[in-house]
Amino acid sequence: MIFVAGVSKAYRDGEVRREVLRGVDLEVGRGETAAIVGPSGSGKSTLLNVLGALDTPDAGTVRVDGVELSASRPAALAGFRNRSLGFVFQFHQLLPDFTALENVIMPGRIAGRSAASLQAHGLALLGQVGLEGRAADFPQQLSGGERQRVAICRALMLEPPVLLADEPTGNLDAASGAQVLDLLNGLQRRRGTTMVLVTHNPEVAGRCGRVLRLEGGRLTPERARNRERR
Amino acid sequence: MGFVWHVALRYFRSTRADAHIRVLASLTAGGLAVGTAALVLALAALSGFQNHLLEDLVRHTPTLQVEPGGRSGSANGAAGSAAPPVGRVDLVDRVTATEGVAAVQELLYARGWLVDRTGALAVEVVGYEQAPPAWIPVGDAAAPGLILPLSVALRMGLTAGGSARVVSPRAGLTPVGPRPRMRTLPVAAIYDSERAEYEELPVLLPLEQADALFAGGDRRLDLTLAPGADPEEVAADLRSAIAPAEGTVTTWRQANRALLFVLRLEKGLVFSAVALIVAVAAFALLAALSLVLSSKRSEIGVLAAMGAPPVRLQRLFLALGALLSVGGAGFGGAAGAGAAAFLDRFRVISLPSDVYIVDYVPFLVRGRDVLVVFLSTVIFTGAASLLSARRASRLDPVEAMRSART
Ligand SMILES: Nc1ncnc2c1ncn2[C@@H]1O[C@H](COP(=O)(O)OP(=O)(O)OP(=O)(O)O)[C@@H](O)[C@H]1O
Ligand SMILES: [Mg+2]
Numbered sequence: 001m002i003f004v005a006g007v008s009k010a011y012r013d014g015e016v017r018r019e020v021l022r023g024v025d026l027e028v029g030r031g032e033t034a035a036i037v038g039p040s041g042s043g044k045s046t047l048l049n050v051l052g053a054l055d056t057p058d059a060g061t062v063r064v065d066g067v068e069l070s071a072s073r074p075a076a077l078a079g080f081r082n083r084s085l086g087f088v089f090q091f092h093q094l095l096p097d098f099t100a101l102e103n104v105i106m107p108g109r110i111a112g113r114s115a116a117s118l119q120a121h122g123l124a125l126l127g128q129v130g131l132e133g134r135a136a137d138f139p140q141q142l143s144g145g146e147r148q149r150v151a152i153c154r155a156l157m158l159e160p161p162v163l164l165a166d167e168p169t170g171n172l173d174a175a176s177g178a179q180v181l182d183l184l185n186g187l188q189r190r191r192g193t194t195m196v197l198v199t200h201n202p203e204v205a206g207r208c209g210r211v212l213r214l215e216g217g218r219l220t221p222e223r224a225r226n227r228e229r230r
Numbered sequence: 231m232g233f234v235w236h237v238a239l240r241y242f243r244s245t246r247a248d249a250h251i252r253v254l255a256s257l258t259a260g261g262l263a264v265g266t267a268a269l270v271l272a273l274a275a276l277s278g279f280q281n282h283l284l285e286d287l288v289r290h291t292p293t294l295q296v297e298p299g300g301r302s303g304s305a306n307g308a309a310g311s312a313a314p315p316v317g318r319v320d321l322v323d324r325v326t327a328t329e330g331v332a333a334v335q336e337l338l339y340a341r342g343w344l345v346d347r348t349g350a351l352a353v354e355v356v357g358y359e360q361a362p363p364a365w366i367p368v369g370d371a372a373a374p375g376l377i378l379p380l381s382v383a384l385r386m387g388l389t390a391g392g393s394a395r396v397v398s399p400r401a402g403l404t405p406v407g408p409r410p411r412m413r414t415l416p417v418a419a420i421y422d423s424e425r426a427e428y429e430e431l432p433v434l435l436p437l438e439q440a441d442a443l444f445a446g447g448d449r450r451l452d453l454t455l456a457p458g459a460d461p462e463e464v465a466a467d468l469r470s471a472i473a474p475a476e477g478t479v480t481t482w483r484q485a486n487r488a489l490l491f492v493l494r495l496e497k498g499l500v501f502s503a504v505a506l507i508v509a510v511a512a513f514a515l516l517a518a519l520s521l522v523l524s525s526k527r528s529e530i531g532v533l534a535a536m537g538a539p540p541v542r543l544q545r546l547f548l549a550l551g552a553l554l555s556v557g558g559a560g561f562g563g564a565a566g567a568g569a570a571a572f573l574d575r576f577r578v579i580s581l582p583s584d585v586y587i588v589d590y591v592p593f594l595v596r597g598r599d600v601l602v603v604f605l606s607t608v609i610f611t612g613a614a615s616l617l618s619a620r621r622a623s624r625l626d627p628v629e630a631m632r633s634a635r636t
C-alpha cells in the first residue's frame with residue numbers, strides 16, 4: 001500500500017545544508033498500522049508530508065495506493081490526496097471561517113459533493129468523538145483538544161484507504177485520546193485502512209502493529225520492549 | 231452551491247473582520263461604483279449628442295447614392311435639350327432593377343445665380359426629379375417650379391407665386407453667338423431648415439429645367455431602399471452591376487466617413503479617460519485580494535493539502551474578486567443609467583440654443599455602451615483577480631501551513 005525506497009530530503013538553511021531524511025525505506029501493507037516515533041526535529045512530519053504528496057523528496061521512490069508520486073502532475077496529485085488520503089496535521093489546521101461540521105465535510109465539498117449529502121455522515125463522526133453538540137461552533141470557540149478531534153473527523157470524512165496522522169492524540173487527555181483511537185481502530189477494521197501515525201505517546205504506539213523510529217535521517221524498526229524501557 | 235463559491239462567500243464575509251482588508255474592499259467597491267457610473271453617464275451624454283447629430287445627418291443624406299462616372303451630358307448638351315443620354319437611362323434602369331432598391335431619384339448639382347433687377351446672388355442649385363428630395367422640409371403639394379430657402383427668398387424679396395430668373399455659368403451657343411443660359415421660373419415654395427445655421431441651403435428646381443441650364447453639373451442618384459434591406463448588401467450588388475467607369479456607389483457611412491470617424495474617436499478618448507477610475511479601483515481590488523491571500527495563506531495550504539486542485543484555488547480567488555466588485559460596479563452602472571435617464575427625461579442641463587443644435591444635454595443609454603462598460607470592468611477586475619488567483623494556485627501547501635505558525 002505504501003512503498004518508500006531510498007528517500008532523502010535536505011533543507012538549506014542559508015549556508016548550512018540540513019539533511020533531514022537520508023535514505024528512508026518503508027513498506028506498509030494494506031490494513032497495516034505503523035507508528036513512527038523519534039525525537040523532535042528528526043523529520044517525522046517531513047516524512048509524512050512526503051508520503052502525502054505534499055512535499056517532494058530530493059531522491060528516492062514513493063508509491064502510495066498504487067500511485068507513483070514523483071511521476072504525477074500537480075492536478076493529479078490533488079485528486080489523489082482528496083480521494084486516497086486522510087490527513088491529520090500536527091497543528092490541527094482547521095479553517096477558522098467554517099463551523100466544526102463544515103470543516104469536517106470540507107474534503108467532501110472539495111470532491112464535488114453537496115453539503116446536504118455529507119451532513120449526516122459528518123454529524124455521526126462528530127458524535128463518535130463526543131462533539132455532537134459542537135457542530136455549529138467555529139474553531140475559535142473550541143478548545144485545543146476539541147479542535148484536534150474535529151481535525152481527525154475531517155481526515156476520516158471520505159473514509160480514505162490511507163490515513164496519515166501527525167500526533168493525532170497530542171493535545172488530548174486519556175479519555176478523548178482513547179475515543180480517537182477507538183474511532184481509528186474501528187475504521188481500520190471496517191475498511192481495512194492503512195495508517196501511519198506519528199506519536200510521542202507509548203500507549204498509542206503500542207496499539208499499532210509496528211513501531212518505527214526515525215533518527216539521524218534513517219528509519220529503523222523498534223521492538224516494543226526497547227520502547228517501554230525508555 | 232459548489233466548493234468554490236462556498237469558500238469564496240465565506241472569505242468575502244471575513245473581509246469585514248480585518249480593518250485593512252475592509253478599507254481596501256470599500257475602496258474597490260466605491261471606486262468601481264464611481265467609475266462605472268461616470269462611464270455610463272459620459273457615454274450616455276456622448277451618445278445623446280451624437281445620436282442627435284446622426285439623426286439629423288441621416289435625414290439629409292440618402293442611405294445609398296450612385297454618382298455616374300462619365301460626364302456624358304457635357305459633350306452634346308445642346309441648349310434646351312432635356313433628353314438624358316442613353317447610357318444614363320440604362321444606368322438608372324439597372325440601379326432601379328437591383329434588389330432592395332425601392333426608388334431612385336436623380337439629382338443634379340450645380341452652382342448658378344438668381345438674378346433680379348438689383349443684382350445676382352450665387353446659389354447652390356439642385357435639380358430634382360418628380361418631387362423634391364425628402365430632406366427638403368417642404369410640403370409635397372409644391373407645383374413644379376423653384377423652391378427657395380427662406381434666407382434667399384428674403385434677400386431677393388421673393389414670395390411663393392412670384393417668379394425668378396436662374397442663370398447658368400455655362401454659355402449656350404445661339405445663332406448670334408454665345409449667350410448665357412437663363413430661364414425665368416415661378417417660385418413654387420419657400421422652405422426653412424435649422425441646417426441653415428451651418429450650411430448653405432440649395433435652390434431647387436425641376437430636373438428638366440436644371441438639365442437644360444446646367445447640363446454639365448454633377449449628377450447623383452439617391453436611392454431609397456426597401457424596408458429591411460441591408461445598405462451594405464445592396465451596395466455590394468450595385469457595385470457588381472455597375473462598372474467602375476459608369477459610376478461609383480457610396481453608402482451613407484462612406485459619405486460621412488470622416489465625421490463618423492471623429493465621433494468614434496471622441497467616444498474612444500472620453501471612454502479611455504474615464505475608464506482610468508475603474509483601473510484605479512482594480513488596483514485597490516488587487517491590493518485587497520493580496521491581503522486576503524496573505525492572511526489566508528495557511529488555510530489555502532490546508533485546502534490544497536486536502537486535495538483542492540490549483541485550478542479551483544484559482545477560481546476561488548476569481549470568485550472572491552467578482553464578489554468584491556459586483557456590488558460596486560452594479561450599483562454604479564445602475565446609478566449612472568438612472569441618472570442619465572433622469573437628466574434626459576427632465577432636460578435638467580440646459581444649453582444656449584443659439585450655440586448648440588440642441589437646447590439641453592440629451593442622454594442616451596445604449597445597450598452597447600453599457601455592455602462596453604460592463605466588459606471593461608470585467609476585464610480590469612478580472613485581470614486584478616487573476617493575478618492574485620495565480621499566486622494562490624501556486625502556493626506550496628507545506629510552506630503555507632508552516633508560515634501560519636511562525
Ligand atoms: N521548510 C523548511 N525549511 C527549513 N527547514 C525545515 C523545513 N521544514 C522542516 N525543516 C527542518 O527539518 C527538520 C525536521 O522537521 P520536522 O517538522 O519533520 O520534524 P518533526 O520530527 O516533525 O519534529 P516534531 O516532533 O517537533 O514535530 C527540522 O529541523 C526542521 O527545522
Ligand atoms: Mg512534526
